Amino acid sequence: MSLGALRPSPLVEQATDRLREQITGGAWAVGTKLPGETTLAESLGVGRSTVREALRALSGAGLVQARQGSGVFVIATTPRQDWSTRLRQAAITDVYEVRMLVEVEAAQLAAQRRTDDDVTALHEALARRRAAANAGNAEFVAADIALHEAVVAAAHNPVLTGLFTEFVPVLQRRLLDLVELLSLRSDDPNHGDEGHAALVGAIAEGDAGAAGRALRDELTQTLALLHSL
Template sequence: MKSLKRSGLVELTAEALTEQIAAGTWPVGSALPGEVKLAEQLGVGRSTVREATRALVQAGLLESRQGSGTYVLSTTPRDSWGSALHAAQVIEVYEVREALEVQAAALAAHRRTDDDLVRIRAAFEAREALVADQVARAVAFVDADLVFHRAVVEAAHNPLLLRIFDSFVPKLTETLVAVVREQSLVGHDLDATHAELLDAIVAADPAAAIAAVTSNVHETIQILRD
């Protein structure tokens, strides 16, 4: 495969993978190479590969099997959802994200397992470790932030909610990296809402979880509008 060096790496990576799938490099039912190998082949970072494969999962080309890997499900996209999402305004995506994550947070507070709590705590700590250096390490910080939110959605144990969240990741990543680099999030009380969300899920308190997510997303939406 050619190394990808232009802008829009997530989209370009998804396109390159789609071409390889259509060409039969990985037949339907076969597993894709791991993130490290794909990243080396394409000349991009692991987070870029991760976001691109999530987009192709949403498009119906790939299937992610927990603990096993990512497998080719089809050689053609299932529908036009990816195109509709790509064309959507960022505020529209965030308004839908709020509805999704409010429900996910409430379900996570009810359904989380001990393993879920371990993943959520680890993701929270990884995010916290980057807070002070978030402007200089914007991509890493945003990636860690979205890993934390994904861990919460995963704890809801609703595969459809998780698939919808994953479809948002490329759009959210691009926007949030730009916002963080402009220091628009610095000085806002978003970190407190993440701690509140973690505490609410640990305490199995759906109402507190909903309040934490609502506060977090509302403040981010206001920052984007400003």
């Protein structure tokens, strides 16, 4: 089988794409042993090191598996989805349930670990959210999420911060849809200000229980709205 020589531009990416196409297109079925590195390198017109990197990428995608002393075998014809892809495709209610677990814990930790700089950042984020009440829905939602990011940052846990960062693109898009669909700001342009003020106040005072309750109450209300759609 001739795979066709590649152009001289990122070769590893091209080799990975070409091999992935063969696998997902059914040229190599599950259980098939791939040709050796030398054969693949000759077919693609690249070096063995490029093929080796491409196979490593395909292994990371869950398509192939190297077996000691036997070679590389196809184990799936559909790439394994990464976390970001799963989030984008998930139901928003499912995302919110997980968000609640993450953020409530983050709020409680923030109340225990916040620094003076964190408290300042939280008050500034709250002020920006209030100022955004005079702006459009997109600006208001962005300011709302920025406040929640400041809460998570105050927990000083890089894993929680990284996890919440993954949620942000999905939340921003879905929250904007929710605000516009239900006209949440038609009667109150600064929708949810009381709850957010209570959250910031609880963290500033170091009251972990109150911080967790404030955030749980807010997210529970939003989740109820989502279930009503």
